[in-house]
Amino acid sequence: MIQAIYEEHKGRYCYRRNRDELINRGHHVNHKKVQRLMKVLGLKYLVHMKKYRSYKDSIGKIAPNLLERNFRAERPNEKWVNGHYRV
Template sequence: MYYYHRNALNQPSSNTDLRVKIRDIYHKHKGRYGYRRVTYALRAMGLVVNHKRVQRLMCELGLKSKVRPKRYKSYKGEIGRIAETN
């Protein structure tokens, strides 16, 4: 009986170079890229990779996208004309 799955466990992971590329893209964009945008960036580089794989690897690496702070938007000028009162 052969134990192919045990041999596969001893092999180095094929994700090592992918992890490096994911980490580079993440830090290049100051942590603002989530798994979707990292996947698109990898595809633009010519790599065919599934978004679920990128999401899993980012989770293992502890990479989480930062949310950009929202700017306060309020307009204190006159919006329209005031109706005349009789």
């Protein structure tokens, strides 16, 4: 049954999704059991890399550098910097 589900989904299902599919089909089995059986059968799921998408040019804009790396303040609470923007 595990082999059939694996082949039906072209090797994309890991042991967790295989277990969920077994439960949907009426077979209640522990996830560790499915993991062990998949290991014995030599079934490894395919890991798909996510495509990198940069939105730097199209959506976002670069904030102006107001401090110009001058972080030294003359008095307390004059300059606050928080990660991406100046407070």
